[in-house]
Amino acid sequence: MDKIYGLQHDEIVKAVRSGDVTISIVGLGYVGLPLSALFAAEGAKVIGCDIDPKIVKLLNGGKSHIVEHDVAGLLNEGAEMINHTCPNCGVRLLKYRDETFCPSCGRLAVVSGYGARLLQTAARAHSELVGRRTTLDSLVQRAVKAGRLHATTDTTGAVKKSDITLITVGTPLNERNEPNTAAISEASGAIGKGLKKDALVILKSTVSPGTTEGIVKPILEQESGLRAGSDFGLAHMPERIKEGHALLEFRTIPRIVGGVNQKSGEAAAALFSVFPAPVHVFDSPRVTETSKLFENIYRDVNIALVNELAQICEKIHVDVMKAINAANTDPKTHLLTPGPGVGGYCLPKDTYYLAHPSQKAHFKPKMILLAREINDGMAQHVISLVEECFAEMGKKIRGSKVAVLGLAFKGNSGDLRNTPAFPVVGGLMKLGATVSAQDPFAEFDELNQHIPNLSLTRDIEGAVKNADCAIILTDHLEYRRIKAADIARIMRKPSALVDTRHIMEKAEATAVEMTYRGIGHGE
Ligand SMILES: NC(=O)c1ccc[n+]([C@@H]2O[C@H](COP(=O)([O-])OP(=O)(O)OC[C@H]3O[C@@H](n4cnc5c(N)ncnc54)[C@H](O)[C@@H]3O)[C@@H](O)[C@H]2O)c1
Numbered sequence: 001m002d003k004i005y006g007l008q009h010d011e012i013v014k015a016v017r018s019g020d021v022t023i024s025i026v027g028l029g030y031v032g033l034p035l036s037a038l039f040a041a042e043g044a045k046v047i048g049c050d051i052d053p054k055i056v057k058l059l060n061g062g063k064s065h066i067v068e069h070d071v072a073g074l075l076n077e078g079a080e081m082i083n084h085t086c087p088n089c090g091v092r093l094l095k096y097r098d099e100t101f102c103p104s105c106g107r108l109a110v111v112s113g114y115g116a117r118l119l120q121t122a123a124r125a126h127s128e129l130v131g132r133r134t135t136l137d138s139l140v141q142r143a144v145k146a147g148r149l150h151a152t153t154d155t156t157g158a159v160k161k162s163d164i165t166l167i168t169v170g171t172p173l174n175e176r177n178e179p180n181t182a183a184i185s186e187a188s189g190a191i192g193k194g195l196k197k198d199a200l201v202i203l204k205s206t207v208s209p210g211t212t213e214g215i216v217k218p219i220l221e222q223e224s225g226l227r228a229g230s231d232f233g234l235a236h237m238p239e240r241i242k243e244g245h246a247l248l249e250f251r252t253i254p255r256i257v258g259g260v261n262q263k264s265g266e267a268a269a270a271l272f273s274v275f276p277a278p279v280h281v282f283d284s285p286r287v288t289e290t291s292k293l294f295e296n297i298y299r300d301v302n303i304a305l306v307n308e309l310a311q312i313c314e315k316i317h318v319d320v321m322k323a324i325n326a327a328n329t330d331p332k333t334h335l336l337t338p339g340p341g342v343g344g345y346c347l348p349k350d351t352y353y354l355a356h357p358s359q360k361a362h363f364k365p366k367m368i369l370l371a372r373e374i375n376d377g378m379a380q381h382v383i384s385l386v387e388e389c390f391a392e393m394g395k396k397i398r399g400s401k402v403a404v405l406g407l408a409f410k411g412n413s414g415d416l417r418n419t420p421a422f423p424v425v426g427g428l429m430k431l432g433a434t435v436s437a438q439d440p441f442a443e444f445d446e447l448n449q450h451i452p453n454l455s456l457t458r459d460i461e462g463a464v465k466n467a468d469c470a471i472i473l474t475d476h477l478e479y480r481r482i483k484a485a486d487i488a489r490i491m492r493k494p495s496a497l498v499d500t501r502h503i504m505e506k507a508e509a510t511a512v513e514m515t516y517r518g519i520g521h522g523e
Pocket of ligand 1: 026031204345
C-alpha cells in the first residue's frame with residue numbers, strides 16, 4: 001500500500017485485517033516468531049527476517065523452532081480470565097470448567113475474599129493444554145500455507161516491500177555485563193537501506209533508555225535519507241510476554257508505546273489494536289524504554305527479597321511459603337516465590353541495561369545490583385543444602401550419584417538460557433558427584449554443548465535410580481505427581497531430597513526416611 005504512517009486508527013486496523021499491509025518482523029526469536037504468526041492470523045502479510053538461515057528455512061517449511069502452549073485456545077473453548085492474579089507468577093488466573101488455575105505454573109487456585117491462594121495440585125485443564133503444545137507450530141503452518149507468512153535473511157529486501165517494520169532482535173550483554181547493541185545497530189542499518197517514505201518502524205526489543213532516539217533513529221535516517229517523525233513513524237513498544245505464554249499474552253497484556261512524536265505513538269498503538277489488549281500511549285520512547293526495565297527489575301528485586309527471606313526462614317525454623325502465603329493475603333503485598341536463582345533471557349540482563357547508563361551518568365545503583373548478586377548466589381545455596389543432606393546421611397558427595405530433576409530455567413519450558421541448573425550441576429561435578437539429569441523438554445544437544453559428560457534422560461525413574469540425592473530444580477508440572485515413596489524405593493539408601501521449588505512436603509519425604517532440605521524450609 002502507499003502509506004501507513006498518517007492513516008487514521010480505524011484505517012490502519014482495516015488495512016491490517018484486509019491483508020493490504022505488509023509487516024516485516026526482524027528477529028524471529030521468542031518474541032518475533034509468535035508475533036509474526038499472530039499478525040498473519042489477523043490477516044496481515046508478514047515477512048519474517050532473521051540472520052539465522054536455519055530459522056528461516058524452518059519457517060518457510062511451516063515449522064516453528066519455539067514451543068508455545070495453547071493457553072489462548074482455552075479462552076476460545078470458554079475459559080474465563082478472572083480478575084485475580086497468581087501469587088506465584090503474577091499472571092491472571094483462568095477459570096475453566098470447574099477449575100481455577102494459573103496458566104503459567106499450572107497450579108490450582110482457590111479464590112476467596114482474601115484473594116487467591118494456590119494449592120499444591122496441578123489443574124487438569126492445564127495438563128490438557130500442556131499436552132497439546134502445538135499451537136505456534138500450527139499457526140505458523142497455517143499462515144505459511146495461506147501465503148501470509150514467509151521468511152528471509154534479506155532484511156533490506158523485505159523492508160522495501162513492507163509498510164511496517166518491527167525490530168525484535170536480541171539485546172544481550174557483553175563480557176563486562178554491558179549492553180551489547182550490535183544486533184540493534186545492524187538491524188537498523190539493514191532496515192534503513194530499504195525504508196520507504198510513510199512507513200512505520202517499531203522497536204520492540206528491551207533496550208537502555210535513549211536507544212530508539214540515540215541509536216535506531218540516526219541509523220535509519222542516515223541510511224534512508226528520510227526524517228523520523230516527518231517522513232516515517234518511529235516508536236518504541238516494549239514486549240511484556242512471558243515465554244511459553246506468548247500466544248495468550250500478546251492478546252491479553254496491556255501494552256505501552258512511546259513515539260518520537262505523537263503521530264508515531266498513535267500509529268503503533270493502532271497497529272497493535274488488532275489484538276484485544278489495550279495500548280497506552282506515552283510521550284516518548286525514553287519513558288517506555290525505562291519502564292520496561294523497571295518491570296523486569298521489580299521482578300528480579302522481588303525474587304531476591306524472597307530468596308533472602310527464604311534463607312532467613314531456614315535459620316529461624318519457619319516455612320517461608322506459609323509465611324509468604326500469609327503475607328500475600330494483604331492486598332498490598334505481592335511477594336513472589338523463592339527458588340534456585342533467576343534464569344531466562346531477560347531478567348539476568350535487564351538490570352545492567354539500566355545500571356550501565358546510570359553508572360555512566362555517575363550514579364552507581366546498589367539495590368538492583370545486590371539483587372542480581374543474591375539471585376546469582378542461590379545456585380551455591382542449593383549446593384550447600386545438598387552438602388547438608390550428605391552430612392546428615394553420613395555420606396560423602398565425592399563418588400556419589402546426584403539426580404537433578406529439571407534443567408530448564410522455568411517450569412513447562414525447555415529454555416536453558418541462563419538456567420540455574422548449569423552452576424548447580426557444575427558445582428556438584430566439581431565436588432566429585434556423578435550427575436544424572438532429567439528434563440521433559442530441554443534439548444539434549446544444546447545441553448551437551450554446555451555440560452559434556454552429563455548423563456541425560458527423559459524419564460524420572462532412570463535419573464533417580466541408585467542416586468543418593470535427588471534435587472527438584474525446575475517446577476515442571478510432572479514433578480507435582482512425584483511420590484516420595486516411589487523414588488525412595490529405587491534410590492540408594494539412605495537417600496535425600498532437596499526441593500528448590502516447594503513441590504514436595506517435608507513430611508512426605510521424611511515418612512519414607514529420606515533426608516530433606518527445601519529452599520526456605522525451616523520447619
Ligand atoms: N523472550 C522473552 O520472553 C521476552 C519477553 C519480553 C521482551 N523480550 C525482549 O525482546 C527482544 C528479543 O528477545 P527474544 O527472546 O525474542 O530473543 P531471541 O534471541 O530468541 O531472538 C532474537 C532473534 O534475532 C535474530 N537476529 C539477531 N541479529 C539480527 C539481525 N541483525 N537481523 C535479523 N535478525 C537478527 C537472532 O538470530 C534471533 O533469532 C530482547 O530485547 C528481549 O529482551 C524478550
